[in-house]
Amino acid sequence: xxxxxxxxxxxxxxxxxxxxxxxxxxxxxxxxxxxxxxxxxxxxxxxxxxxxxxxxxxxxxxxxxxxxxxxxxxxxxxxxxxxxxxxxxxxxxxxxxxxxxxxxxxxxxxxxxxxxxxxxxxxxxxxxxxxxxxxxxxxxxxxxxxxxxxxxxxxxxxxxxxxxxxxxxxxxxxxxxxxxxxxxxxxxxxxxxxxxxxxxxxxxxxxxxxxxxxxxxxxxxxxxxxxxxxxxxxxxxxxxxxxxxxxxxxxxxxxxxxxxxxxxxxxxxxxxxxxxxxxxxxxxxxxxxxxxxxxxxxxxxxxxxxxxxxxxxxxxxxxxxxxxxxxxxxxxxxxxxxxxxxxxxxxx
Amino acid sequence: xxxxxxxxxxxxxxxxxxxxxxxxxxxxxxxxxxxxxxxxxxxxxxxxxxxxxxxxxxxxxxxxxxxxxxxxxxxxxxxxxxxxxxxxxxxxxxxxxxxxxxxxxxxxxxxxxxxxxxxxxxxxxxxxxxxxxxxxxxxxxxxxxxxxxxxxxxxxxxxxxxxxxxxxxxxxxxxxxxxxxxxxxxxxxxxxxxxxxxxxxxxxxxxxxxxxxxxxxxxxxxxxxxxxxxxxxxxxxxxxxxxxxxxxxxxxxxxxxxxxxxxxxxxxxxxxxxxxxxxxxxxxxxxxxxxxxxxxxxxxxxxxxxxxxxxxxxxxxxxxxxxxxxxxxxxxxxxxxxxxxxxxxxxxxxxxxxxxxxxxxxxxxxxxxxxxxxxxxxxxxxxxxxxxxxxxxxxxxxxxxxxxxxxxxxxxxxxxxxxxxxxxxxxxxxxxxxxxxxxxxxxxxxxxxxxxxxxxxxxxxxxxxxxxxxxxxxxxxxxxxxxxxxxxxxxxxxxxxxxxxxxxxxxxxxxxxxxxxxxxxxxxxxxxxxxxxxxxxxxxxxxxxxxxxxxxxxxxxxxxxxxxxxxxxxxxxxxxxxxxxxxxxxxxxxxxxxxxxxxxxxxxxxxxxxxxxxxxxxx
Numbered sequence: 001x002x003x004x005x006x007x008x009x010x011x012x013x014x015x016x017x018x019x020x021x022x023x024x025x026x027x028x029x030x031x032x033x034x035x036x037x038x039x040x041x042x043x044x045x046x047x048x049x050x051x052x053x054x055x056x057x058x059x060x061x062x063x064x065x066x067x068x069x070x071x072x073x074x075x076x077x078x079x080x081x082x083x084x085x086x087x088x089x090x091x092x093x094x095x096x097x098x099x100x101x102x103x104x105x106x107x108x109x110x111x112x113x114x115x116x117x118x119x120x121x122x123x124x125x126x127x128x129x130x131x132x133x134x135x136x137x138x139x140x141x142x143x144x145x146x147x148x149x150x151x152x153x154x155x156x157x158x159x160x161x162x163x164x165x166x167x168x169x170x171x172x173x174x175x176x177x178x179x180x181x182x183x184x185x186x187x188x189x190x191x192x193x194x195x196x197x198x199x200x201x202x203x204x205x206x207x208x209x210x211x212x213x214x215x216x217x218x219x220x221x222x223x224x225x226x227x228x229x230x231x232x233x234x235x236x237x238x239x240x241x242x243x244x245x246x247x248x249x250x251x252x253x254x255x256x257x258x259x260x261x262x263x264x265x266x267x268x269x270x271x272x273x274x275x276x277x278x279x280x281x282x283x284x285x286x287x288x289x290x291x292x293x294x295x296x297x298x299x300x301x302x303x304x305x306x307x308x309x310x311x312x313x314x315x316x317x318x319x320x321x322x323x324x325x326x327x328x329x330x331x332x333x334x335x336x337x338x339x340x341x342x343x344x345x346x347x348x
Numbered sequence: 349x350x351x352x353x354x355x356x357x358x359x360x361x362x363x364x365x366x367x368x369x370x371x372x373x374x375x376x377x378x379x380x381x382x383x384x385x386x387x388x389x390x391x392x393x394x395x396x397x398x399x400x401x402x403x404x405x406x407x408x409x410x411x412x413x414x415x416x417x418x419x420x421x422x423x424x425x426x427x428x429x430x431x432x433x434x435x436x437x438x439x440x441x442x443x444x445x446x447x448x449x450x451x452x453x454x455x456x457x458x459x460x461x462x463x464x465x466x467x468x469x470x471x472x473x474x475x476x477x478x479x480x481x482x483x484x485x486x487x488x489x490x491x492x493x494x495x496x497x498x499x500x501x502x503x504x505x506x507x508x509x510x511x512x513x514x515x516x517x518x519x520x521x522x523x524x525x526x527x528x529x530x531x532x533x534x535x536x537x538x539x540x541x542x543x544x545x546x547x548x549x550x551x552x553x554x555x556x557x558x559x560x561x562x563x564x565x566x567x568x569x570x571x572x573x574x575x576x577x578x579x580x581x582x583x584x585x586x587x588x589x590x591x592x593x594x595x596x597x598x599x600x601x602x603x604x605x606x607x608x609x610x611x612x613x614x615x616x617x618x619x620x621x622x623x624x625x626x627x628x629x630x631x632x633x634x635x636x637x638x639x640x641x642x643x644x645x646x647x648x649x650x651x652x653x654x655x656x657x658x659x660x661x662x663x664x665x666x667x668x669x670x671x672x673x674x675x676x677x678x679x680x681x682x683x684x685x686x687x688x689x690x691x692x693x694x695x696x697x698x699x700x701x702x703x704x705x706x707x708x709x710x711x712x713x714x715x716x717x718x719x720x721x722x723x724x725x726x727x728x729x730x731x732x733x734x735x736x737x738x739x740x741x742x743x744x745x746x747x748x749x750x751x752x753x754x755x756x757x758x759x760x761x762x763x764x765x766x767x768x769x770x771x772x773x774x775x776x777x778x779x780x781x782x783x784x785x786x787x788x789x790x791x792x793x794x795x796x797x798x799x800x801x802x803x804x805x806x807x808x809x810x811x812x813x814x815x816x817x818x819x820x821x822x823x824x825x826x827x828x829x830x831x832x833x834x835x836x837x838x839x840x841x842x843x844x845x846x847x848x849x850x851x852x853x854x855x856x857x858x859x860x861x862x863x864x865x866x867x868x869x870x871x872x873x874x875x876x877x878x879x880x881x882x883x884x885x886x887x888x889x890x891x892x893x894x895x896x897x898x899x900x901x902x903x904x905x906x907x908x909x910x911x912x913x914x915x916x917x918x919x920x921x922x923x924x925x926x927x928x929x930x931x932x933x934x935x936x937x938x939x940x941x942x943x944x945x946x947x948x949x950x951x952x953x954x955x956x957x958x959x960x961x962x963x964x965x966x967x
Contacts, residue, residue: 199558202694232690233564235858236946273860326699327555334706335464340551341544341823342463343425343456 003045003097007038007181017042019117019177024311031289033282035308038112038181039101041148043119045094046175049152052091053084060171063156068165074158081156086149098148102141102180110182111137111250114147116154117177136215137183139254144180151178184307185250188270189214189299190224192279193314194231194287200317202293204237205229205283209270211261212247214297214309221258222246225269229280236276241269271300278306286311292318354812354840356384363436363807369800370435372401372763372793374408377434388433388440389812392929393829393906394642396886398437398804401797402737402760402767405528406642406730407432407439413532418540418824419444422466423458427822437804440813443822466541470713474538477717481534481724485632488527488732491520493739496778514775517740521771524736525764528729535725540824542714547823549707556695556704561946563855563918568688569711570915572680575723577916579636579649580893582629583656584673587663589625593618596668599660602875605653632728638892640906641726644738644760648731658874659894666897673897680919719915740771747774747784751791761797762790812836830927849952851928851935854907856914858946859923861901862953867937882941886932896920901943903931903950917945925950 001017010018010026018026022040029035053059059081066074106112114135133154135147154160155176164174190209195202208217208224216222222245228238243266251257271279279298286294290313297310331337357379362370371378395407415429428444446452466473494517504512546569553565590596595618598608612619630650638655639646649656666673688708695701741759744750749770750758762770770786777784816836825831866881868874874895877883882901885892893916896902902917907926917924923945925931931950935941940953 196559201557201559202696203557203564203691204559228559230561230564231694232687233561233567233858235561235563237559237561237855237858239944239947321696324696326697326703328552328700328703330699330702330706333464334710335460335467337552337703337707338463338467338544338548338710339425339456339460341547342459343452344823 001042001044003042003048003094004101005040005042006101007035007040010040016119017044017177019043019119019179020312021115021117021310022177022179023117025179025181027289028286028308028311031285033286033289033308034306036182036184037105038179039105040117041098041178041180043175043177045097046152046177048091048094050175053088056088057084059084060174063161063164064171066161066165068162071158074162078156078158078161082153085153085156086146090145090149095145098145098180099141102144105180105182109140111139111185111254112144113179113181113183114138114144114151115179115181116151117179119175119177134215136213136256137250137254143254148178148180152176181309183250184299184301184309186213186299187302187304188212189297189309190217190270192283192296192298193293194283194296195293195314195317196228197316200320203231205231205280207271207276207279209298210242210244210247211265211270212249212259213256214299215256216246216248216258218297221248225271227271227276229276231280231284234277234280236273239269241267243267244270275300275304275306282306282308353815355810357388357433357435357440357813358384360435360810360813363800363803366436366800366803369401369437369797372766372797373399373404373434374763374765377404377408377432379433379435379440383433384814386431386442387812387814387817388442389829389831390809391432391439391441391829392811393927394640395439396906397643398801399434399439400644400760400801401763403643404434404439405525405764407434409529409532410535411441412529413536414540414824416533417536421537422463422541423455424540424823425452425455425459427824430824436807436809437801438809442814443825445822463541463544466538467545467710467714470538470717474717477534477537478724481531481729484527484531484534485724485729485732488524488729488736491523491736492516494520494743496743496774512779514778517743517771517775518768520736521740521768524733528733531725531729531733535721538714538717539721540828542718543828544823545707545710545714546718547826549711552703552707553691556700557691560691561855561858563857563914564687564691566915567918568684568691568708569715570684570918571716571719572677572684574716574719576719577675577893577919578723579633579656580659580916581675582633583659583894584663586622586625586629586656587660587673588667589622590660590664591667593622595619595622596664599657599664601658601661603657603661605657608657635728635731636723637727637731639886641722641730644734644757648727650731651735655874655892656894658877659897662897663894675919737767740767744770744774744786744790747777748787749774749784749790750794751787754791754794758790758794761794816840847951851903851925851931851950851952853903853925853928853931853948853950854914855944855946855948856902856907856924856926857917857922859901859921860942860944860946861923862940862942863900865903865935865937865939865941866899867932867935869932882943884931884935884941893920896922901945902926903928903935903941903943905929905931905933 005018007026007029010023011030012023012027014026015023018040025035025038050059062077066077068074116133133151135150138144138147155174164171188209188211190207193206196204196206207227207229210217210222210224217224223242225242226238226240227236229236244261245266246258246260248256248258283294283296286296293314294311295314296308299307299309301307328337358381411430411432418424419428426446428446430441430443432439432441446455496513500512549569550565553560590599595612595615598611609623612623634649634656637646637648663673692701692704695704737759738756741756744759745754745756759767770790773784773786820826820831820833861882863880863882865884866877867884868877869886877895877898879898880900882903883895883899884903886905896916899922901923903924904926905928907914914924914926923943925943925945925948928950935952942951942953
């Protein structure tokens, strides 16, 4: 198994080695959805690095031996292990593979995003949130490698280690994949739900977006514009255009910075109707591909092209579906249904 | 919510100076003190303007028939008929609910035996209905024009007829009144059952897809072969024939129609052939009212060719440019079926899919009636009816009943009962050889009522009266008027929250368009509509559809998302907001407005009204 795998070569079935995020981006790429190109530093890359660490001093054994209730011990172990992940040498073949992939991805020094990509369902749980590291607008190979190490190091955060111990997750299987993806200088970005987050309605698509990078929307720092579109009909039934005071943009030295929006654009919708309909098309394709409703992160580049940054299955309403009763039981005589109208049974 | 309520009926005062005109409406339509205990709402959907005294017959005949079918024919379990009252020319109505559980139970048993039979034999009964309706129309067409010769024709004596011409007046009048009432019975024979089946599917969709738009549901149900599309199809056919016969140059914007008809008659065979085609189209398809058919002044294409003729130049131009103007029926059916199957696919369980199939099946079965009946009832028959009354108007006017400047239209200021008395007055006078009393009696009353209607039109009236019920569960009121508790709360709040330049209505067809408003109050004004204008009119009606090719969007005061206008707008892909209540009052001709047909919002942008229409969102 290589230390690096390109999006175009992996799919959701590769989750154990490329993580959920990496597998999903690979799956979308393979399905022909416009996803900014990128690669995954696989769990094999991590395992080889970890083997080198273990060779100098134990790692997993010390985590396994930790008392999860001893916060002091956990804190000092976390500091030690994370320092080692950042500082100790990486096996040459791993580092070369990552740097070669980056050179191919970013031949002109284009910025990338570096994100942790957890390998188990549990790891996507909210309580595991400490693992979801994201570094935006990362410039240069050295910086990229440093961010990959930080993602790995997050496995040894206090929260992450104590979570594993409390849930008796064997330390031996614990690994982390990292996604490295070309970064979109987004004109606007946001999220899309292929079923209504408010009512669970599968016949509509809800889109939220704001100016600049999507991080402002995901982190909740800006109230996004909000639209509801008929999934099947394309009609736009809700248009809530908000006052978007600020946007997040790339910082010249790397990373992102928040700037105030000019008055002229604050209350302007960040998407045109044709762009909304293009997003809807992409949302439908992804939903059809997976066969279930999706939560999607998207961006529009400066030329207005729709790009997909992330897609994951919607979970809240999917769980409710499992308990849902039929809307109306079928009737031997279909005419009995009209009694709801005429005898008052179904009146709101 | 703060306790708010509508004024009581007894709070409503007759506008000073119009008391006599008010008193002339039938006694059983006057509010009485006991009416304060009941909830009423203004039927602005069917009767948006103060009622001429004769036109009250439309309310009366409709409520006679609606009540009979709800209460005693189909036996709706929870609702009987609709009561109506008139004050200041405005028609208020209120439902009669059944609340006693034992009575509801009994009525459920009756209803299932009766209504279910209709549903099960729908196609056969509807075919039979069309035969009945056409026979009724033929009867009305066969009624002679009322006239009084100086002497009875010799034939009367030689054949021993034994009945004189003055008797024919009463005979024709009573037959016509009887026919109008009968038409309204036919009208309600299927209507509630049809709406009920549609509403059942509608409710299911709203539960399965809480954010589905009304339009999407309508599109799944709408018929493709309905009679309402036919008049417009006939105009297209006439445009095509004009090109084929090479007489198309006669049809220009703002043409003088009488001149065109005379010219065509004079230019030889091709012109005559086209006139023959016109006659074919006119009978029956031009028997469409330019309004909803509820007022005598909603004239038909048959009586006023300006609407179809205004559409001819545009269609001709398109045909010559090689543009296809045919309705793509097969494609529309395909789209409808696709929509039905796409929504079906989203349902979560087999049970829901099975129910969905049952309900859409039933809705498709009943809908041809819901869409089709209007052509026969409100358009064709009503048009014949009012024209027959107009003939009596002409006869009475010629005998001086409406004074020196009297015209046939004055007859509509008499109630149906007064008109019968005037006819008997004339019958007496003709028979006796004396002067009728009418010429001294009616002119003052007509003048008084004309003034009253003009005065009433200046006074807005409360949308409802009396205490607000907790729930509106009368299926007839919900289905026919779209009245819900939510509507009432909006009315109570005055509907004034938010932007004063914004009007809300039903989202009829999505798309956003900005352009100059053309506020058109009658068909006579349609010549003013320019390419790209936004049509703002009071009543939306499929008979306006030929001008949809010209306009950028449409807005109306009255109509719901299943109104015929909404259906036609969707066909043309024309952004439309219907049922705004006040668009023709609030929007000034030439103002720039934005129509958002997806959200049902019309925004007044400025007073300038310059510039071209701009399409902001493709339909």
